[in-house]
Amino acid sequence: MRAALILQCGQLPVVAAHEPPPSGGVRVAVTAAPITPLDVLCASGTSYFGAPPVPYVPGVQGVGALPDGTPVWFATDAGMRPGDGSMAEYCHVPPADIVELPPDADPALVAALGLSAVAAWQSLTSCGDLRTGEQVLVLGGGGIVGQAAIQIARLLGARRVVAACRSSRARSRAAALGADAVVPLLDDDTVPDLAARLRPALDGPLDLVLDPLFGVPAAAALQVLRPGGRLVNLGGSAAPTAPFDSATLRSGSLRILGYTNNSLTKPERAETMRTIAAHAAAGRLTVSYEAVPLSDVSAAWQTQSTGSATSRLVLLLR
Template sequence: MRAAIVSAAGRAPVLGKLAAPVASIGEKLIQVNAAAISHVVKARASGAHYNAGEQFPFVVGIDGVGRLEDGSRVYFALPRPPYGSMADLIVADARLCVPVPEGLDDFTAAAIANPGMSSWAALSERSRLKPGETVLINGATGTSGRLAVQIARLLGAGRIIATGRNVKALGEAEALGADVTIQLGEDREQLERRFMQEFARGVDIVIDYLWGQSAECLLIAAVKAGRDAVPMRFVQVGSVATQDITLPSAVLRASAIELMGSGNGSVPVPRLIEITNEVLRATSSNDLKIAFKPVPFCDFDQAWPLDDSTCRTVFVMNTGGV
């Protein structure tokens, strides 16, 4: 069968051939119809992700959409290593599969499941968003950030602040439901002052997809805004800007900030699968939208390095998705 294979540490995945997997007790054999590139997939492929494995060769991809042997369509997550979702066939734990709603095509489902689950989990499970609260989404111009704007609105946020570098994409975030947009720039002092204005008005939750300088400025601005003992939940989801920040210890001592992360490890996997099911249902009801481009799997080697964060690349392995 065809599979996108990483042969050794530091090497990019390439399309090749691999023996088909065989399902064991409790597993499902799935013909993959669609699988999407995400930041997590790229980080795991490069070895940079905290959950990256050390077994080579392995097939890239952590989730996708396909058909069971009885013909039913499912979303699946975490195929059994060394098989990943970017292959013609995979095996996955039956407990990590959920039905794809009728009327939702395979490719939209594959594109939205992972980033939608990530945003939904950060807002509902980790920050425990309450109706009417103000949410600031740091990095709202990427795929996950734009989904977070929509999901925050869907879950009842009263006010949504979106940040990002790309002016056009910030406009798109506003069209999707953001009430305020803030362009990130190089002037740290100016950015800190702008953040302070919003914190003085009141910010309950920060969902951070960037880390780096903007995250530092947000945390420091929250303290300088001077809302004594007012809790603010800061949820770290992604590190598009950089893996590390420099943060004065006084920021945490002098504030009621609750600093936490969201991802596989901070939320139980069964709950993440339940959340993905909610995301797919919301998408089938047209409550959530995502930009993606379908690419034939045979073009994998050319498409992999061209993927960007504003429009998801979805590989089409087998046609026939509803």
């Protein structure tokens, strides 16, 4: 079969013939596989999982079909544990990591949503406890998590959703997906400056912040949260630390919560993925993505690894 192969950690994948060693699990004919930051990190050999044995097929998630034709989404441990992932024509997957999809779900869209949409959904619900009628601020609203979060907050009954985005493309995207107001994030932002731009975009108390950025954006968001408000952090793409102080937290009795998909059980992940796929199939949930053929995996991987991707890159295997 054809597959994307990591021959050496830190190098671009190449397309080659590959026959995986015999293993258990269900044989899935792969249709689409996203190239995610986690894939790139694992293949670099610098993640906390350690350097993976090479050669291996990357891809921590994908969409395909079972032998009987049933469409499925699936997860793998590729790059985190020995074994192959989704970026091949076929993948052997444990049954517990397979989720049946609606027959009319778009494989490329579901692949693009994937675990990023799972993180957005769970951050807003089980972690952030979003309630009907609340106002939500989505930091990084142009990213995949942010795009999903804007729409999910709406689906869950938020009365108002505000997005903060860095590029003009991201701001236009957030507005098109339903954000009531969009605030620019600037490279030279200070906490007071950004907080001053956020305040007029809000309509009444801000109840919940979804934060995949941390750094100055998170600190500014804390300045405009209502007393007792919640901030859910699920990433640090802006900075690994944030400049906020004890007085800000104590004076507002604010709550800062951390989220990772690793906290989910496999049944919880599967149920969330089924919900996301159902909304996507019904036209209620989408994200921007670019479909690329397997033959272009090296160039697409380079685009993702340099941070120049403007949408989710999804490999098409069929």
